[in-house]
Amino acid sequence: MNIPTTKPYFPPEDAEEILEGMEEILSSGRFIKGKFLSAFEEEFARFVGTKHAIAVSSGTAALEIAYRYFYVKDKEVITPTNTFIATSNAVLYAGGKPVLADMDARTLCLDADDVKKRITPQTRGVVLVHVAGFITPQIEEIQSLCRTHNLFFMEDAAHAHGSSYKDVKAGAWGDVGIFSCLATKVITTGGVGGIITTNDGELARIARSLRFHGEDKSRGIQDRLGNDWMLSEPQALVGYVQTKRLSEIVEKRMAVAKKYDKIFQEHAFLKPFLLLPESICGYYKYPLLVDTAAHRKALGERLKKAGVATGSSYWPPCHLQPVYKKEFRYKEGDFSVAEDVLSRVITLPIYAGMTDEEAAYVIDAVMNS
Ligand SMILES: Cc1ncc(COP(=O)(O)O)c(C=O)c1O
Incomplete structure (x- = not known):
């Protein structure tokens, strides 16, 4: 037998729904900013329990957008050494400095005491990665540390779609949560993709602007430096169907x-x-x-x-x-x-x-x- 590390899950009825949606996309010719983007975002926000979900082109894009929103430029962000390097690399892309912290041997996730030691006047926020999908019971301590020191608290929930602790889902604990929907993850948007969750309406507004070249509501006006971080309709369709199955x-x-x-x-x-x-x-x-x-x-x-x-x-x-x-x-x-x-x-x-x-x-x- 050959057993891979992972495999996406598409029962026949989901494959059928995706094929029907694809026909609709092809006949309408609408490949971006259409009904499947809204459907995916609404379904994901409902699932996680946040007011907003903003779909983007990758988990790394989601991270960079959130770091840009929190203006980490020339500031420090505490991130775990135990993570995929995108968590800390994206701090660099946004002009900040990642400061690595050690983990708790029992959970593989950040150790709150080690985080505490690394807070300086330059620290802007802390990122907790839910490694393998586990939400550490230290999450409450890390969250309150952030409140006390006036730092943003971000969940890198790239591994944690559907995980929860004390009935609160991953992505609903932090000021912001980011998810990767890469093909290997718990759910995928059909190869690559990501999504941001938050209750902060201003973060949601800025994220929607940044993912499309910094465009503001009035078409053609670019207010800020953004990028091409859009998720296409076919990707959003797959993400929507996967979220319903989560x-x-x-x-x-x-x-x-x-x-x-x-x-x-x-x-x-x-x-x-x-x-x-x-x-x-x-x-x-x-x-x-x-x-x-x-x-x-x-x-x-x-x-x-x-x-x-x-x-x-x-x-x-x-x-x-x-x-x-x-x-x-x-x-x-x-x-x-x-x-x-x-x-x-x-x-x-x-x-x-x-x-x-x-x-x-x-x-x-x-x-x-
Ligand atoms: C913990 C973690 N954060 C961020 C990312 C980046 O996500 P993406 O590959 O979708 O850019 C990944 C992995 O892919 C990850 O494992």
């Missing part, structure tokens, strides 16, 4: 994770990241902690031979990426928790359409390798 997708992914948890928590050398109380997780990835980095490497190689694709979340972390070592002089030992834990984390295949046989095959391959 609760089911999360349920199915959680069911796979439960099967994995049950077996792996009995293993002597492996440790799953068990879901904490009052949490729902869309499991963008299923991380497993291995006792040593050497065993992690060996397990990855054996699973590859068995046809099971694996990944990391994330290795190397941002501070050990050559570009950041060069740019910011980060070095090994700078973030001891991230380095110790992430070198031992392996991620296993998980997707909504995973069959019982596929899940059993992965479990078997892990337990017998």
